[in-house]
Amino acid sequence: xxxxxxxxxxxxxxxxxxxxxxxxxxxxxxxxxxxxxxxxxxxxxxxxxxxxxxxxxxxxxxxxxxxxxxxxxxxxxxxxxxxxxxxxxxxxxxxxxxxxxxxxxxxxxxxxxxxxxxxxxxxxxxxxxxxxxxxxxxxxxxxxxxxxxxxxxxxxxxxxxxxx
Amino acid sequence: xxxxxxxxxxxxxxxxxxxxxxxxxxxxxxxxxxxxxxxxxxxxxxxxxxxxxxxxxxxxxxxxxxxxxxxxxxxxxxxxxxxxxxxxxxxxxxxxxxxxxxxxxxxxxxxxxxxxxxxxxxxxxxxxxxxxxxxxxxxxxxxxxxxxxxxxxxxxxxxxxxxxxxxxxxxxxxxxxxxxxxxxxxxxxxxxxxxxxxxxxxxxxxxxxxxxxxxxxxxxxxxxxxxxxxxxxxxxxxxxxxxxxxxxxxxxxxxxxxxxxxxxxxxxxxxxxxxxxxxxxxxxxxxxxxxxxxxxxxxxxxxxxxxxxxxxxxxxxxxxxxxxxxxxxxxxxxxxxxxxxxxxxxxxxxxxxxxxxxxxxxxxxxxxxxxxxxxxxxxxxxxxxxxxxxxxxxxxxxxxxxxxxxxxxxxxxxxxxxxxxxxxxxxxxxxxxxxxxxxxxxxxxxxxxxxxxxxxxxxxxxxxxxxxxxxxxxxxxxxxxxxxxxxxxxxxxxxxxxxxxxxxxxxxxxxxxxxxxxxxxxxxxxxxxxxxxxxxxxxxxxxxxxxxxxxxxxxxxxxxxxxxxxxxxxxxxxxxxxxxx
Numbered sequence: 001x002x003x004x005x006x007x008x009x010x011x012x013x014x015x016x017x018x019x020x021x022x023x024x025x026x027x028x029x030x031x032x033x034x035x036x037x038x039x040x041x042x043x044x045x046x047x048x049x050x051x052x053x054x055x056x057x058x059x060x061x062x063x064x065x066x067x068x069x070x071x072x073x074x075x076x077x078x079x080x081x082x083x084x085x086x087x088x089x090x091x092x093x094x095x096x097x098x099x100x101x102x103x104x105x106x107x108x109x110x111x112x113x114x115x116x117x118x119x120x121x122x123x124x125x126x127x128x129x130x131x132x133x134x135x136x137x138x139x140x141x142x143x144x145x146x147x148x149x150x151x152x153x154x155x156x157x158x159x160x161x162x163x164x
Numbered sequence: 165x166x167x168x169x170x171x172x173x174x175x176x177x178x179x180x181x182x183x184x185x186x187x188x189x190x191x192x193x194x195x196x197x198x199x200x201x202x203x204x205x206x207x208x209x210x211x212x213x214x215x216x217x218x219x220x221x222x223x224x225x226x227x228x229x230x231x232x233x234x235x236x237x238x239x240x241x242x243x244x245x246x247x248x249x250x251x252x253x254x255x256x257x258x259x260x261x262x263x264x265x266x267x268x269x270x271x272x273x274x275x276x277x278x279x280x281x282x283x284x285x286x287x288x289x290x291x292x293x294x295x296x297x298x299x300x301x302x303x304x305x306x307x308x309x310x311x312x313x314x315x316x317x318x319x320x321x322x323x324x325x326x327x328x329x330x331x332x333x334x335x336x337x338x339x340x341x342x343x344x345x346x347x348x349x350x351x352x353x354x355x356x357x358x359x360x361x362x363x364x365x366x367x368x369x370x371x372x373x374x375x376x377x378x379x380x381x382x383x384x385x386x387x388x389x390x391x392x393x394x395x396x397x398x399x400x401x402x403x404x405x406x407x408x409x410x411x412x413x414x415x416x417x418x419x420x421x422x423x424x425x426x427x428x429x430x431x432x433x434x435x436x437x438x439x440x441x442x443x444x445x446x447x448x449x450x451x452x453x454x455x456x457x458x459x460x461x462x463x464x465x466x467x468x469x470x471x472x473x474x475x476x477x478x479x480x481x482x483x484x485x486x487x488x489x490x491x492x493x494x495x496x497x498x499x500x501x502x503x504x505x506x507x508x509x510x511x512x513x514x515x516x517x518x519x520x521x522x523x524x525x526x527x528x529x530x531x532x533x534x535x536x537x538x539x540x541x542x543x544x545x546x547x548x549x550x551x552x553x554x555x556x557x558x559x560x561x562x563x564x565x566x567x568x569x570x571x572x573x574x575x576x577x578x579x580x581x582x583x584x585x586x587x588x589x590x591x592x593x594x595x596x597x598x599x600x601x602x603x604x605x606x607x608x609x610x611x612x613x614x615x616x617x618x619x620x621x622x623x624x625x626x627x628x629x630x631x632x633x634x635x636x637x638x639x640x641x642x643x644x645x646x647x648x649x650x651x652x653x654x655x656x657x658x659x660x661x662x663x664x665x666x667x668x669x670x671x672x673x674x675x676x677x678x679x680x681x682x683x684x685x686x687x688x689x690x691x692x693x694x695x696x697x698x699x700x701x702x703x704x705x706x707x708x709x710x711x712x713x714x715x716x717x718x719x720x721x722x723x724x725x726x727x728x729x730x731x732x733x734x735x736x737x738x739x740x741x742x743x744x745x
Contacts, residue, residue: 048247048250048251048252049250049576049631050515050518050547050572050574051249051250051572051631052250052514052515052518052547053249053250053307053333054249054251054333054335055333055361056465056466056514057518059466060515060516060517060518063468
């Protein structure tokens with residue numbers, strides 16, 4: 001995933017981007033960093049809704065940015081491996097990239113996990129990582145930027161590579 | 165003067181007597197009524213009117229105002245539409261204060277008070293104020309921008325009789341960190357200083373010196389840069405304070421600081437209002453327990469403290485009339501408020517996490533318990549995630565004397581979560597029961613039905629805010645054809661269009677202003693409206709598409725529309741994205 005530079009937009013431009021594009025770009029609107037995405041969850045990051053005055057809004061945004069930056073919170077998700085009924089739990093916020101996540105999972109489950117980013121050749125013994133998102137759909141891990149993935153993942157499942 | 169042979173009011177007494185009588189009447193509405201009685205009274209009244217309120221800076225020209233009221237001492241002016249607070253109005257839209265300040269400087273050297281809201285104020289303006297008005301006493305700037313601490317320095321330097329410097333929610337550039345040093349050593353007249361919105365560091369030494377020598381200081385609101393240990397010394401120098409806004413309300417746990425803070429608060433026997441509490445930590449809250457009993461106003465909207473600690477504090481404030489707090493207080497906290505704060509008149513609950521990622525246990529139940537427990541409740545601003553018609557109906561029954569009801573359910577179009585019905589019944593109950601309601605903000609899933617109730621019953625409502633509501637033009641038509649007292653209407657993201665607007669054109673002249681954005685109004689309708697109503701300015705705001713409006717077709721949709729009545733004609737300071745039709 002390319003790292004796009006941040007772009008300065010106005011609030012109405014942000015709305016258009018949100019409505020028409022499903023690009024995953026970072027924009028700065030009214031001095032606050034937002035993600036642009038067509039998904040409903042990110043709609044909440046509109047600079048003009050809910051109607052909160054600028055000083056309070058920036059105080060809240062600062063706090064959110066601080067939280068994200070310092071990773072003071074924990075976010076545990078369940079991880080299952082196909083064929084094993086007992087699952088594990090993993091703190092997603094302890095990782096900052098797919099590489100880091102895969103490395104931990106490989107260690108936890110003692111198996112080779114293919115990541116689309118790393119572009120390896122699949123073998124019969126390898127596994128792939130999938131996740132359940134907020135809509136309840138099962139998706140392949142690695143397609144969306146890490147930060148967006150963290151906000152939409154509900155559960156992880158490691159399945160055999162030859163199954164997909 | 166006056167009717168043939170009839171009683172002529174003005175001639176009964178010399179002008180001075182009438183002036184003396186009129187001096188007891190301060191309200192605008194009453195003064196306007198006096199001026200309509202007869203020409204004599206009109207002449208006398210205008211010469212002695214001291215206070216003027218201009219609700220829309222473009223509704224009238226400064227020259228017209230000052231020609232009619234040459235003896236004015238206190239002026240209040242408002243500029244941008246309310247939705248500018250939420251980034252809906254382009255930053256260069258207008259609302260410049262210079263024309264007004266220049267006109268006042270020329271015509272009213274006796275000016276004492278200037279209050280500006282949502283206007284663009286430059287450092288030059290501030291300097292002009294300092295130079296022009298010998299007896300200037302009150303400067304109040306709310307939600308303004310365009311000036312810096314250098315401008316404040318010139319006010320401090322020049323306004324030798326300044327009593328009140330009130331800066332609320334402004335965006336102020338920080339280029340002169342020692343601006344406080346511009347208050348001369350001989351300056352002691354300050355009664356009220358509010359610098360809470362200043363972003364940068366304040367020179368604490370200078371601040372303390374200023375506080376020391378202004379022994380009449382009653383209101384002091386600090387900004388977040390003032391640390392707790394300095395608050396101690398400030399309070400020791402100003403125990404007469406009635407209204408205090410703290411700075412940063414956190415520090416490492418230090419027993420001697422805790423003790424000092426507690427005793428300095430205890431020394432403030434007149435404290436009625438507390439605010440600030442930036443980055444507050446629970447450890448330091450008990451230091452204010454001794455003043456809780458005397459508090460009538462408590463603003464904790466920047467304090468991210470959990471419910472239990474918040475409750476411990478607020479339940480000690482038995483005489484509280486105004487409470488602003490984060491939704492971290494939760495339903496349980498509000499229930500405790502309802503049992504302890506029986507004199508509560510105003511409640512505002514702000515969202516800690518407006519984007520909903522964190523679940524907070526504040527629901528409709530909190531609001532219902534406060535309305536049930538606090539018989540004096542008059543004003544509500546409530547941000548929440550869920551609501552029911554039943555809860556709104558209970559609020560309507562419990563609090564029929566509400567004058568202001570603003571509910572913001574954060575996700576647009578949210579229905580009653582128990583019945584999945586729209587919230588029409590709930591809001592209808594509010595307007596039917598609360599006969600003195602003056603301000604109303606709607607949210608949640610609402611159909612045209614609620615607007616029918618509002619149009620019929622909301623007789624006293626002067627300001628109505630509508631977002632993501634309604635089905636058809638009928639909704640807007642109900643509002644504009646009803647709502648007898650409506651003065652300000654602001655609408656966003658509603659399916660309202662041309663028909664209702666054109667059918668109720670005359671209503672718009674009885675109102676101060678109408679804002680509509682992301683609705684279905686066409687350019688053609690705006691053109692027609694502008695044509696029919698010469699005393700309205702119909703402003704179309706379009707930030708995205710470049711090019712002249714004149715060439716666009718009638719069926720082109722208008723993104724943002726601002727219509728206001730005016731006797732000043734079209735304004736001359738519009739930016740490129742605004743057209744007056």
